[in-house]
Amino acid sequence: MDSKLVLYNTLSRRKELFEPIDPPRAGMYVCGPTVYGDPHLGHARPAVTFDLLFRYLKASGYKVRYVRNITDVGHLEHDADQGEDKIARKARLEQLEPMEVAHYYTERYRRAMDRLGVLSPSIEPCASGHIIEQIQMIERILADGYAYVVNGSVYFDVERYNRDFRYGILSGRNLEDIVANTRELDGQSEKRHSYDFALWKKASPEHIMRWPSPWSDGFPGWHMECSAMSTKYLGERFDIHGGGMDLMFPHHECEIAQSTAALGHGSANYWVHNNMITxxxxxxxxxxxxxxxxxxxxxxxxxxxxxxxxxxxxxxxxxxxxxxxxxxxxxxxxxxxxxxxxxxxxxxxxxxxxxxxxxxxxxxxxxxxxxxxxxxxxxxxxxxxxxxxxxxxxxxxxxxxxxxxxxxxxxxxxxxxxxxxxxxxxxxxxxxAGAATGRDYVTPLVEMLLAMRLQAKADKDWAASDRIRDGLAAAGIRVKDRKDGSDWELE
Known part of the structure; x- marks a missing residue:
């Protein structure tokens, strides 16, 4: 492989030579969309960014396993412990099965990505399809003492984890700053600390999306899906974890804590984050x-x-x-x-x-x-x-x-x-592509006008030649004369 790829690793805050764990293979996990609405401009940037990385790794000779998840459960508004699941809410309002809503928007996302030229990942798992793996990882975290159960819900004990490891290693925050900037929420007394986060939530009676677990009928917290699915498909250690910069805290920070608590070590060697669109x-x-x-x-x-x-x-x-x-x-x-x-x-x-x-x-x-x-x-x-x-x-x-x-x-x-x-x-x-499928009407019309102009020049009808050129210019099309004919481009 000729490439000497250097990536900016958010974890170390410096550029590092990319050295995959198992060359010439490379494992990459990227946080994909939450499928509760139409894909928007904000979805385009991470999709194109990591498609570029995927393409370049492959072009450089690596065999890449690219995993991009679909979040169809557990992504709650604002704090991960507050509010109604967005898929469930839309299903309730429109009287649909939640998976109907998830499938509809997943397909719209995939079609939009295809139009943007984004390659399909190697694996595209859904959170709802990996409940068992999430429960198993929660059980490991509980067994090692980094979580606790309250009223059928399971919470990650950030303070206990911070004594053995470090919470905030990715974002550069320390627990004292997080404590100082975290408000205590009314009705959250079941958590030991306001900065603890849910691994599993007990479902309220009206909650549609629920699964049985050792603790309650409920659903996993938002962060848990990525830890469980990246481990399942890429192993306990893999090369690259990516996503938008807005996910760095709390999502990716919580993901590192969960994975480290369950496995005894971090999972990803490189953390890559794209910036935002304004x-x-x-x-x-x-x-x-x-x-x-x-x-x-x-x-x-x-x-x-x-x-x-x-x-x-x-x-x-x-x-x-x-x-x-x-x-x-x-x-x-x-x-x-x-x-x-x-x-x-x-x-x-x-x-x-x-x-x-x-x-x-x-x-x-x-x-x-x-x-x-x-x-x-x-x-x-x-x-x-x-x-x-x-x-x-x-x-x-x-x-x-x-x-x-x-x-x-x-x-x-x-x-x-x-x-x-x-x-x-x-x-x-x-x-x-448009000309091949009959959808591009501009190109053949311009080419026809240029052919007419070429004939006018051959007939020495300079006025007609100039009229065609000036008319195209007025339409935003610049004509470039060459020794063997003419070419054109948009102004």
Whole structure:
């Protein structure tokens, strides 16, 4: 394997060389969606981020087992011990079986991810399908003295755990700070401390989703599913655990504590967290009215959107920023991403039309080196895109005869561009795909107008040629004349 991948490990707070436990295999667990609503813009960033990592590990020669969970039970509003399960609440209000609700939104999520070019994970387990494993892990934690039972519910004893290990190792918090910033909740007297969290909750009489356990008919706490499912499918020790930065505390912190209490050691060697998406500088949220679903983005139906944006535009927009930086959404940013993507795909199209020369004045090894170094440096997709854009300029020079490339180098360049644009960045040429399926009406119309313009120029009808060019420009389409014809791109 040529890759020397360095990842920023949230646990150590530094960049570390990725050294899998069992090379050339790599195990990766990522916290997936909670399926109680339509997939939204916030779902796109972690999905694309870890799809990029999944793709790059595979392209680097690793055999990857990628586990992404589906949370269909136990994800409660705000504090994990408060409120009604969201799936159960929606089922009650709409008079549906809870699994109907979960299945409906799971399928909508999967379809949206497919449109974004996100590969299906190796395994996609559901929390509700692993109740037995969660009960077994809770029993181990109880047996080792790190949890307690009260009125049919089981709570993790954070203070007891902190005496033997350290609670707060991931987020950098210490228990004293957590105590100082945690309020005592009315009606929570059954817990020894307000910062203790539920491993198992006894179900109230009206609660729909419930399972039998040694303690009560109830349901697991939110955090328990990830500890149980990552251990089941990746073993007691695995390579990478990922998710959004908003999950670092309390979810991932609690997960580390549970797993360590049950197993005697931590599970994941590397913790990788993507940053958040903001909208015009504000955190995205329903209460602020800036919560945008992916379907609204694809159709342009949200009031904040100036137009519809294609799935690949959304993916390209996400990849233009480093995964650990904040990504600010705006119409202007998405429109810029749309133009950038069009420019890149035009470069790929031009590359496919190039004819080799006897010798080369360019070296495609430079593109491979820049892209590989960028990806190895903590998945620096913006630098990969920058290198590709530099070579789009070179490709255009090759097409115009300003540079030359041999047959061997041309094949190498095509292979490198295909590898990074399609295999690793996961982009698709939506225009080409649309034309193949009959859904793209713009491309054939533009091509027809360019053919008419070419004929007008052959007839020396310069006025007609200029009218076509200016009309396309007014529609946001820039025509580029080449020695062997014309090309076009979105302005």
């Amino acid at each position: 909208i015009n500088g504000q955190k995205m949220g329903k209460s602020l009215g800036n919560f945008i679903t992916l379907e609204e983005l694809f159709t342009g139906s949200h009031r904040l959107l100036a137009q519809a944006y294609s799935p690949m535009t959304i993916r390209f927009f996400v990849l233009q920023a480093h995964y650990r930086s904040t990504l600010d959404f705006s119409n202007e940013a998405l429109q810029a991403a749309e133009k950038g993507l069009d420019r890149l795909m035009k470069g790929v199209e031009t590359l496919g039309k190039l004819r080799p020369s006897a010798a080369s004045t360019v070296d495609p090894a430079e593109l491979e080196r820049r892209c590989r170094e960028a990806m190895d440096d903590d998945l620096n997709s913006p630098m990969v895109i920058s290198a590709l854009f530099d070579w789009v300029r070179t490709i255009n020079q090759l097409a115009e005869g300003q540079q030359h490339i041999s047959e061997e180098d041309l094949e190498r360049l095509r292979a490198t561009v295909h590898r990074y644009v399609f295999d690793i960045l996961g982009l698709r040429d939506e225009k080409a």
